[in-house]
Amino acid sequence: MKRPTLEAVAARAGVSRATVSRVVNGSDTVNPDIRTAVLRAVKELGYVPNPAARSLVTQRTGSIGLVVSEPPARVFSDDPFFSQVIRTVCLELETADRQAVLMMPSSPDGQARVERYVAGGHVDGVILLSLHGADPLPAALLRTGVPVVSHGRPVSTARPPYCDADNVGGARAAVQHLLDRGRRRIATISGPPDMSAGLDRLAGYREILSGTGRRSLAAIGDFTRESGAAAMAQLLEDDPGLDAVFAASDLMATGALYALRRAGRRVPDDVAVVGFDDIDAARFTDPPLTTVRQPIAEVARTIVRMVLDGADDTTPVIFPVELIVRDST
Amino acid sequence: MKRPTLEAVAARAGVSRATVSRVVNGSDTVNPDIRTAVLRAVKELGYVPNPAARSLVTQRTGSIGLVVSEPPARVFSDDPFFSQVIRTVCLELETADRQAVLMMPSSPDGQARVERYVAGGHVDGVILLSLHGADPLPAALLRTGVPVVSHGRPVSTARPPYCDADNVGGARAAVQHLLDRGRRRIATISGPPDMSAGLDRLAGYREILSGTGRRSLAAIGDFTRESGAAAMAQLLEDDPGLDAVFAASDLMATGALYALRRAGRRVPDDVAVVGFDDIDAARFTDPPLTTVRQPIAEVARTIVRMVLDGADDTTPVIFPVELIVRDST
DNA sequence: CGAGTATCAGAGAGCGCTCTCACAGAGAGC
């Protein structure tokens, strides 16, 4: 009733353990006849290698850690952007015959767990998602010597290699588009100031506006829909005459649309709205949302490749983004 | 430069390997003085147990597989419902000091991988999400002898234990609510007919309607926003006089809202809409969505408990749901 | 025809841990 071992397969095929190991691991220095005999024995016994025994000697596990660092208060992880990244990373890892171990440390205690877990050699590499500035985790993980790659430019002092979309360029394109549409008073709902996606998109916004000599008007959000709605309300209070807003994420943009509706403003007639990400929902809002599309899948795939390659090439990879014009502008 | 082993810690603390092992694993039959000495050695050397070696002998891994069975065509996994389940499962597992291994087999090949992975003893248990009727995976996994629990009633012939929300009751409540509001011609957008959440919510709808002698009018969706929009368009064509619709998921309901808007129908004046799930976005639609709230977190937590308990109690656990009335009805 | 050279299978030493079992020493009971 026990699971068959290499030994059992070897006995059945009439060869040694070493040969079975060779066949199972696809070595090409095995006589074809012996190989087929071994494969038959494997099939007959339903042999599956014991991963623990294997990784005990190979020092590798075939798993990659996917760490989503999000404070407990934030429900940011409901952002479809996240699901898409996680899904793509997962699929890409499966292509490479690896598994994703999902970790969502939501407390210092959880972070310590992740650190121990990685230091313990549970995973061959780590992908960091949604890094925040003060997060001590990247530094700790880099110290373990395990390959670490960040999704998005890290803001912390520890700088793992990363891959990101062109956040600054995307924000520039969004704001320029609003200017081209003749908007004069353009506000922004920025992301959290401890995340590069927040900072960079704000920087792009400021850059374009300052080029035209206009004042900037910003309210800070945290990428959630709720914060988008609150920020929009705040902006309307600060400057009732605004006629456009650039939200640093689609989720916040949908919150802004909600707040504008409640305030009785028409979109785009009174206020034009641009988002960022191009999540699925952006096509179904009222009105459909103009937004900056980032190549989520490509970034995710690149990150997987980077971490599987050992994360030794530390030059960042930045993907271009694309403005998708719909009816909200 | 190598990682310290138990042996090294033992040498440093001046005790045997066995004693260190006892301390590390929290045995209470160790002399307090020796224990502190060992703990100091552990800290000084930065010792972290090797999980492979440990699970080689204990036959357990500390990981639970989270299998999301979704055909590649469907983007269902963008449903915030999913993210929430995955997040809660993950957090709950971390509480129990376990890790979640995320698997999204999107092809027969991927399913075979999952099967091998589980059979190989990589995980101590499996949680199945989003099971479809014809899926051969549950049966295969049950055969491995590893504890398997399904999130949602399984429709396949293989019947792992499961935990679910009261889908039938929720649908009943939704439709009854529409009747109470004086609606006469109530349609439904159902979920896929190979999933229990689809079937059961449709059953609840039919049950209430047939109780009043009314005809049912259903269009089939697949829980995506796109399918909700398409189904709504279809329903309007089939019966332009309908004055209410019950969508089997909030995501489909938002699609329906979009389709109704495009068709020039006002919600709730012309057509009332009820969803299912109570995702975050439901509060921010135009108008905010009446929906059936299911206790996503409780179900997720229960499932984790079930699988950690060995999935030996096969009686299903069903949680009650709650109708949340907003402005769409 | 014998020495040299590939080619490929087997033997065996671990990888780092847990866990059973033996055993030493302290205290209890007569």
Add this chain to the structure above:
DNA sequence: GCTCTCTGTGAGAGCGCTCTCTGATACTCG
């Protein structure tokens, strides 16, 4: 004072696998 528990430690045997190294066989070439 002696045996009898009881408590707590150490010794050592694996867990199932990989991988190096040895050795056997077949082949090439002078």
